[in-house]
Amino acid sequence: GQNIDQPTEMTATEGAIVQINCTYQTSGFNGLFWYQQHAGEAPTFLSYNVLDGLEEKGRFSSFLSRSKGYSYLLLKELQMKDSASYLCAGVRGGATNKLIFGTGTLLAVQP
Amino acid sequence: DVKVTQSSRYLVKRTGEKVFLECVQDMDHENMFWYRQDPGLGLRLIYFSYDVKMKEKGDIPEGYSVSREKKERFSLILESASTNQTSMYLCASRTGTSAHNEQFFGPGTRLTVL
Numbered sequence: 001g002q003n004i005d006q007p008t009e010m011t012a013t014e015g016a017i018v019q020i021n022c023t024y025q026t027s028g029f030n031g032l033f034w035y036q037q038h039a040g041e042a043p044t045f046l047s048y049n050v051l052d053g054l055e056e057k058g059r060f061s062s063f064l065s066r067s068k069g070y071s072y073l074l075l076k077e078l079q080m081k082d083s084a085s086y087l088c089a090g091v092r093g094g095a096t097n098k099l100i101f102g103t104g105t106l107l108a109v110q111p
Numbered sequence: 112d113v114k115v116t117q118s119s120r121y122l123v124k125r126t127g128e129k130v131f132l133e134c135v136q137d138m139d140h141e142n143m144f145w146y147r148q149d150p151g152l153g154l155r156l157i158y159f160s161y162d163v164k165m166k167e168k169g170d171i172p173e174g175y176s177v178s179r180e181k182k183e184r185f186s187l188i189l190e191s192a193s194t195n196q197t198s199m200y201l202c203a204s205r206t207g208t209s210a211h212n213e214q215f216f217g218p219g220t221r222l223t224v225l
Contacts, residue, residue: 040219042219091211
């Protein structure tokens with residue numbers, strides 16, 4: 001199948017840097033989204049990568065390697081409000097025009 | 112500000128009831144989506160619509176139907192609710208035809224079927 005894999009949970013310390021990884025089958029997808037979802041709230045868009053390399057947006061950066069089927073989200077200068085689930089979603093190739101979501105990584109930021 | 116709203120945040124229904132979940136977007140988006148979100152399974156696509164009166168099955172359409180009579184409104188229908196349909200239901204919308212455009216999500220409806 002077309003799976004997107006990411007760790008279930010991570011813990012990090014306020015002020016630190018954390019990297020959340022996402023891997024997928026290379027043949028299935030041609031673009032990758034990251035969304036943030038606080039408990040009980042809607043997912044909100046963080047970043048999108050379609051080409052290889054790093055996209056930086058303030059404290060958040062996202063990286064994509066299409067040949068390796070690998071992406072990561074990098075969060076710097078962690079704040080308590082960054083405690084949330086981070087969802088990786090691949091753009092399915094072909095005419096289907098849909099996203100496939102990973103199960104999400106629950107990040108807990110501790111003081 | 113972009114807005115996607117859903118008719119209820121919490122809903123409790125009984126097995127066998129017909130359930131309507133409503134979603135409205137104010138962004139004039141062509142595409143609308145219904146997902147369910149379950150622990151350990153992530154978001155899974157139930158149905159989507161790329162235009163008024165058009166619909167396509169997603170990955171898990173069984174037990175569901177949809178209606179899109181107006182561009183801004185996309186309804187999810189559970190014809191006969193079952194306990195395995197207890198879940199968080201998320202609606203989303205997106206402009207244009209490209210899957211590379213971001214989706215905007217509603218706050219979700221937590222449905223419990225007893």
